[in-house]
Amino acid sequence: MKKHIAPNSSHKQESNGRRNFLKKSSMAVMAASLGIEIVHAAKLPTNYVPLAFQDSDPFKLFNKNKELIVLNNKPWNLETPPHLLDDKITPADKMFVRNNGLIPENVDVNTWTLTVDGESVSQSKTYSLSDLKSKFKNYTYQLTLECGGNGRSEFFPPASGNQWKVGAVSCANWTGIRLKDLLKDVGLKPDAVYIGYHSADSHLSNDPNKEPISRGVPIAKALQDETLIAFEMNGSPIPIAHGFPLRLVAGGFPASASGKWLNRISVRNIIHDGAKMEAPSYRVPCNPVAPGTEVSNEDMCIIESMPVKSLITYPKSGAMIPMNKKLEIRGHAWAGELEVKKVQVSIDFGATWQDCLLDPPVNRLAWQHFKTILNFPKEGYYEVWAKATDTNGTSQPMLVPGWNPKGYLNNACHRIAVKVG
Amino acid sequence: MDDLLKAFRLLMIGLASIAVLLLILVIGLFFWNQNPEIFSWESDSVELSESEELEPESGITEEGIHLESGLVADDGYQLIIANCTKCHSANLVTQNRGNRDYWKSLIIWMQTTQGLWELGDSEEKILDYLSKNYAPVQEGRRANLSGVQWYELED
Structure with a gap:
């Protein structure tokens, strides 16, 4: 002091x-x-x-x-303004940073190992980085990673934590091996229900006995083709802020399930009980509650798939255009474990909607690009609102959705301001 | 005789030079006193961009904000620095809003799970400070867009 x-x-x-x-x-x-x-x-x-x-x-x-x-x-926690997310594949310099602990220093790739252990493996097994890269087939997928607390800043009463607006989302190319191939090599017992990750970051209190975060995914998610143990992002070694040298990547789930600086995976016969798996972290009330309600821990359920959402990435909010000029709108939409089937935009606060052109995802769990051309009927102030609908027919709400104590899953429509004339 | 004249001339030149130097110094000091920046060769040369602003000395406040931490410089902010910023930055306080119960529950959560120590007599003062300076603001189910930076959209 x-x-x-x-x-x-x-x-x-x-x-x-x-x-x-x-x-x-x-x-x-x-x-x-x-x-x-x-x-x-x-x-x-x-x-x-x-x-x-x-x-x-x-x-x-x-x-x-x-x-x-x-x-x-x-x-360190950094958010990306939406207009910087216009790239179809998010480059490293525009990827949001979310940390629960302190980034490890002095990572040595020559001595780095990944151990798979837990109640539900036949025997624990340890791999070097070169083992992992050479022993298993490599795959590349473009995967959407969104922080569970993206949009938290709009909840009232306010929810504690970093007050993310809309930019805690990315969709980069991740290259690595399938977790399911690794688990097969180790040998799973039939009672496996969950995998939990362990990482090399340290707790903010510097207590070596505490892990800052050790979350995971249900075994079914772990066995999906797209769930990777990644060692490259966009064709380069993963940047240190994003998990170098090894990261679990489970797109579509809250990004906290994608453990960075990965050095151990525990295959569990119970729901993984690592740090921030416990309520209220990354959980929402199992049943909807009134804003401000105190919810007991046993009534909080783990977030799995993220909800349907979209982001207008072009133009940047605040665009001024002359009357009679058409305005191109671009952005991305994603829907957790699902696909997006429709994106619409409105310039009259939802009174009317215009359908956008929507690309299919390049692979499962990748965000999809939308675009359209807007005409404005007269001069003045407009807001362009975008609304995505998933393959189950569920759309984004225009209002802030169900309040929850930790402020997760705000997938309300994104909007930008435009002046015409 | 010539030598004497020469010596005398040198002496006069020397004295005159000292007088000129003194004059410059006095004038310089006068202006420096008026504006200490005046003799900086490039007065803006260490201007630090927004992201690179280095935090000024502890305790310095401007417009009611303690510059180093960004906390409202009201009674008790030193307690926040002393007890909260060992583990996390003051950003985590200044971003958040809540009533007394909210802040109390956060303290309990940090004590139970995150290694925060007992706050003793300071706890009430900390809660007074937080619930006064970081109270919630109701903005409706969707706030107006704010902070829009208008610009001409080029093709």
Whole structure:
């Protein structure tokens, strides 16, 4: 703890302005923290940050697009603004970052191993990275990963946690081996019901006996073709923020099921009981409740498939266009374990809807691209709302859906603002 | 004699130089006093972009916000820094809103599962601070779009 020299809000800065003030105080802090005097501080080049501070810049640290929004720096959580998600395949620099713990340091690929153990394996078995890559057939799938808490910021009463807006979703290409091939090699007992992952990250409290997160999926999900033990993302080694060197990827489920920095998989004869499997984490009330209701743990059910959802990625909200100009709308839609069968947009708050062109997914669990051309009847302020419908006929709600204590599964329609004329 | 004149001239030049230097120094000091930035060669050269702003010294506040943590600099914010930011950043506080019961339940959850220590006498002060400065705001079932940045859409 540092000393607090001006604990009240009446403390006023002189009229130097925020920029100068920040500049000088930053230098003072740098100097104090580095234990040295910074000579010629005023001559430092623009954007220069002394080495000792570079690790506090997530954009450099994780090689991220500067427009990502930092929600939290311990642990690191960054959200992507929707217009940055326009790519059909999400590039690494535009992928949201969600962490429950502290990212591991000094990952050594030569000594990294993956162990499969648990009550429901015949015997536990350990593989090196090169074993995994060479012993099993490799597959690539484009997989949608959405944080269970995406959209949390809209719930009332507010739900605790990172206040994600709409950008905690990605759909990259993941390359690896099928979990089911690995489990077959280990040998499953018939009583297997769940797999749980274990990872190399550390708990925020630095207590080595605590895991920050150790979730998993039911055995049926584990045995799907698309459930991967991945070692590449978009054709390159997985970036450290996204799980280097090994990640479980279970698209369509809350992204917390896709454990990063994977070093152990436990095959369980019970529902996995690792960290953040317990209520209320990643659970919603089994039956709907009124906003603000206290729900007991035994009435909270684990989230499996994410709900149907869509995002307008072009244009960026705030577009101004002349009258009589057509406006192209683009975006993606996804539906957890299901497919999207229809996407519509409305410029009159849902009074009328226009169907969009919708691509099929490149593979199961990949998001689908939609587009359409809009005409506006007169000048003025509009909102373009997008609504997707899944293969079960379930659509996105226009209002914030059922309140739940932790603020999960807000799949309300996304909208952008447009001015015409 | 020439030598003497030469020495005298040198002395005068020396004295004049010192006087000029002193004058420059005095004028310089005057302006520096008016505006300490004036002799910086590139006064904006260490301007830090939004994402790179380094947090200023602890305890410095601006417009009621403690700059290093982003917390409202109301009574008790130091307790938040002392007790909460060992494990997580203050962002996790400032992003969230809730009444006293909400914040209390979070503390209990962190104590039960996340390794938070007993807060003792500080707990009431922490709850006072959080429930006052981070109280919920009702925005309806869907808020108006806010913070729209308008721009001309090019083809």
